[in-house]
Amino acid sequence: MEYPFGGYIGQILRVDLSRKKHHVEPLPKDLARNYLGGLGFAARILFDELKPKIDPLGPENELIVATGPLTGTVWPTSGRFAVAAKSPLTGVWGEAHCGGFFGPMLKYAGYDALIIQGRSEKPVYLWVDDDSVEIKPAKDIWGHNTAETINMVREIHDDSQIEVLSIGKAGENLVKFACIINNYYDVAGRTGLGAVMGAKNLKAIAVRGTHGVKVSNEEEFLRLAAEAYDCVFKEERLDGLKYYGTSPPLIDMKRLVGDLPTKNHQTLIFKEAEKFGCKAVEKYFVKSRACFACPIRCKKIHKIPSGKEGLIMKASEYESTCAFGPNCGSDDYRAILEANTLCDLFGMDTMSAGTVVAWLMECYEKGIVTKKDCDGLEMNWGNSGAIVTLMEKIANREGIGNLLAEGVYRAAQKLGRGSMKYAMHVKKMEMDLNDGRGHRSMGLTQATSPRGSCHMRSLVVVDQGFAFKKVATERYGEDKLPEICDPYAEKHKALAVKDCEDVYAIRDSLTMCWYACGWPPAFWIDDFAAAAAATTGIKEFGDVKEMYLIAARICNLRRAFNLREGLGANGDTLPERILKEPIPDGPSKGQVVNLKVMLRDYYELRKWPNGKPRRKTLVDLGLEDVAEELERLGRI
Amino acid sequence: MEVTIKIYGDLCKKAGTDTIRLPIDENDTIDALLIRLGKRHPVLLEAILDPTTGELKPYFNILLNGHQIQRMGGIHTKLKHKDELAIFPPVGGG
Numbered sequence: 001m002e003y004p005f006g007g008y009i010g011q012i013l014r015v016d017l018s019r020k021k022h023h024v025e026p027l028p029k030d031l032a033r034n035y036l037g038g039l040g041f042a043a044r045i046l047f048d049e050l051k052p053k054i055d056p057l058g059p060e061n062e063l064i065v066a067t068g069p070l071t072g073t074v075w076p077t078s079g080r081f082a083v084a085a086k087s088p089l090t091g092v093w094g095e096a097h098c099g100g101f102f103g104p105m106l107k108y109a110g111y112d113a114l115i116i117q118g119r120s121e122k123p124v125y126l127w128v129d130d131d132s133v134e135i136k137p138a139k140d141i142w143g144h145n146t147a148e149t150i151n152m153v154r155e156i157h158d159d160s161q162i163e164v165l166s167i168g169k170a171g172e173n174l175v176k177f178a179c180i181i182n183n184y185y186d187v188a189g190r191t192g193l194g195a196v197m198g199a200k201n202l203k204a205i206a207v208r209g210t211h212g213v214k215v216s217n218e219e220e221f222l223r224l225a226a227e228a229y230d231c232v233f234k235e236e237r238l239d240g241l242k243y244y245g246t247s248p249p250l251i252d253m254k255r256l257v258g259d260l261p262t263k264n265h266q267t268l269i270f271k272e273a274e275k276f277g278c279k280a281v282e283k284y285f286v287k288s289r290a291c292f293a294c295p296i297r298c299k300k301i302h303k304i305p306s307g308k309e310g311l312i313m314k315a316s317e318y319e320s321t322c323a324f325g326p327n328c329g330s331d332d333y334r335a336i337l338e339a340n341t342l343c344d345l346f347g348m349d350t351m352s353a354g355t356v357v358a359w360l361m362e363c364y365e366k367g368i369v370t371k372k373d374c375d376g377l378e379m380n381w382g383n384s385g386a387i388v389t390l391m392e393k394i395a396n397r398e399g400i401g402n403l404l405a406e407g408v409y410r411a412a413q414k415l416g417r418g419s420m421k422y423a424m425h426v427k428k429m430e431m432d433l434n435d436g437r438g439h440r441s442m443g444l445t446q447a448t449s450p451r452g453s454c455h456m457r458s459l460v461v462v463d464q465g466f467a468f469k470k471v472a473t474e475r476y477g478e479d480k481l482p483e484i485c486d487p488y489a490e491k492h493k494a495l496a497v498k499d500c501e502d503v504y505a506i507r508d509s510l511t512m513c514w515y516a517c518g519w520p521p522a523f524w525i526d527d528f529a530a531a532a533a534a535t536t537g538i539k540e541f542g543d544v545k546e547m548y549l550i551a552a553r554i555c556n557l558r559r560a561f562n563l564r565e566g567l568g569a570n571g572d573t574l575p576e577r578i579l580k581e582p583i584p585d586g587p588s589k590g591q592v593v594n595l596k597v598m599l600r601d602y603y604e605l606r607k608w609p610n611g612k613p614r615r616k617t618l619v620d621l622g623l624e625d626v627a628e629e630l631e632r633l634g635r636i
Numbered sequence: 637m638e639v640t641i642k643i644y645g646d647l648c649k650k651a652g653t654d655t656i657r658l659p660i661d662e663n664d665t666i667d668a669l670l671i672r673l674g675k676r677h678p679v680l681l682e683a684i685l686d687p688t689t690g691e692l693k694p695y696f697n698i699l700l701n702g703h704q705i706q707r708m709g710g711i712h713t714k715l716k717h718k719d720e721l722a723i724f725p726p727v728g729g730g
Contacts, residue, residue, distance in 0.1 A: 236726070239646050249724075439730070461728035466707070468728065469706075471695075
């Protein structure tokens with residue numbers, strides 16, 4: 001029988017690797033209605049099915065791959081999917097999001113989501129070919145990098161159009177920040193979900209789908225989608241992304257305003273960053289790439305001079321450029337792209353990898369580690385050769401790489417010698433390449449993100465400057481000016497962070513790309529509501545209030561997941577450096593983050609006294625069962 | 637006295653250059669400089685200013701020595717010798 005809501009397929013594929021079994025479950029209607037898709041599905045399933053305190057690398061952990069109602073439709077930037085599990089890096093809620101083509105293909109094969117549970121005794125890969133599902137041996141693929149894995153799986157099935165999620169050496173070796181790669185370049189990067197696959201002996205998930213996605217109100221959907229394409233094509237706001245990608249324009253801006261983490265966040269000014277700006281890298285441009293149904297095409301391929309032919313590599317995103325560049329004191333663009341490429345091939349998160357190397361460099365600078373401790377590598381700031389070498393050592397857990405593979409928190413814990421002071425993490429996840437001292441709301445965003453330090457869960461851009469006054473006024477009211485646009489003010493920032501966290505929870509459940517609504521904002525929650533209603537036929541989705549209600553449900557559920565693990569307000573903090581060390585130079589000179597006042601406002605807006613949801617807050621969201629479990633465990 | 641104007645992102649293509657040096661007089665402000673800039677690079681000025689209000693278009697940004705001009709005196713901020721003005725198309729994020 002056809003599923004009653006459009007956009008959804010109406011099926012979940014559950015695979016038990018321990019028992020070598022699989023079965024198809026109907027997508028519960030209340031799951032679609034109350035949690036929308038993607039992130040929302042994952043949050044509800046993991047809260048229901050995981051027991052607290054399980055080992056993230058044990059068979060009890062589950063890996064969820066979930067799409068949303070827009071995935072696989074022609075809606076611009078809707079080719080994404082969510083991956084989630086309990087994180088081996090943080091020990092709490094783990095989620096990552098990915099572009100490419102896998103999400104649409106999963107739906108075309110007939111599934112809204114995959115649930116992978118158990119652990120295979122031997123390396124395997126999952127082969128989903130429409131209705132046919134097989135757990136196949138991966139003995140010959142194990143040990144290969146992610147690109148080889150994708151190629152080998154496609155060769156085995158003699159189909160170059162198969163979509164493959166794969167792990168590399170890092171996932172196999174349980175590097176705590178191993179990631180999952182789709183289609184060579186697209187990455188479900190953070191929280192170590194590649195290690196969850198590795199622990200399950202699951203090398204890859206390959207999918208071929210030949211069906212389609214039906215929307216409910218086709219006429220209205222196509223009208224809205226056409227408007228959305230017009231917006232993306234015509235808006236000069238998106239030109240920077242179209243021409244240069246995510247990194248060069250941001251590098252140019254952040255280096256000038258003093259917001260570019262440098263040398264493990266010792267400062268926010270890196271004079272040589274001009275070498276990664278628009279003018280400098282434009283000459284390397286070869287071509288643009290796009291994810292499914294995306295006219296922005298923000299992904300770029302660069303050709304770097306090297307020998308006769310040159311080296312053709314994926315241009316790094318802003319976070320990766322800064323992680324291996326300024327934050328490691330390096331101005332070597334070629335080395336940045338090499339480290340970035342190695343991370344893709346080995347399957348490692350670039351932000352965590354760069355941050356853990358920056359920590360080692362600061363330990364070296366401070367005399368905490370020696371050249372001998374670092375396998376003979378001189379870990380001076382900017383030693384780009386050492387940065388590249390360490391990528392292989394981490395992935396293979398070789399020498400000093402074995403320590404770094406544990407992530408910066410555990411590495412500092414093991415090393416001791418006062419090195420924890422320089423471990424830049426939140427909730428044990430390495431900091432993203434942003435700093436609340438140069439962009440105040442970022443401090444609150446990083447501190448409250450359920451998956452650990454993360455800019456993506458609630459990135460507020462309106463306080464990156466007064467150029468955003470118009471949109472700040474529309475969203476939050478003129479009375480919030482000028483503070484809400486002031487990069488160095490704490491006032492009203494909790495309001496903007498909470499709002500963005502809610503909107504992005506919807507974005508990640510539909511599922512859409514950050515660049516659809518992030519910055520510059522092509523779409524916001526009213527656009528999402530209209531699209532969701534036309535796609536699914538669920539009229540209530542067309543009401544923005546309903547969207548905010550669903551978002552609050554998802555945000556509270558993630559909070560409940562972490563509280564159940566024992567992490568609440570105690571995890572909502574920032575490294576001491578961000579709270580106490582004033583920026584020494586540049587436009588942000590003298591700035592520190594006064595987190596306490598922003599957190600107070602945030603908890604008040606969320607109705608989380610002391611960081612814990614009130615019972616009533618949960619009940620009002622339809623989460624009475626969640627309230628009861630937290631009460632039973634003494635968490636609220 | 638002279639100031640340097642750096643043009644970023646795809647605005648360079650419209651301006652045909654990424655760096656412009658212009659002389660200034662004592663007490664000159666940013667708006668006076670922009671008028672002078674418009675005479676030499678009209679396409680650039682069209683790209684960044686709203687034709688009806690004459691104000692900077694939403695999302696476009698002007699920095700003076702790395703500081704947002706709105707945190708100072710806006711377009712009425714006084715300029716001094718060797719100041720560096722940066723003109724940005726829409727950009728933001730992390």
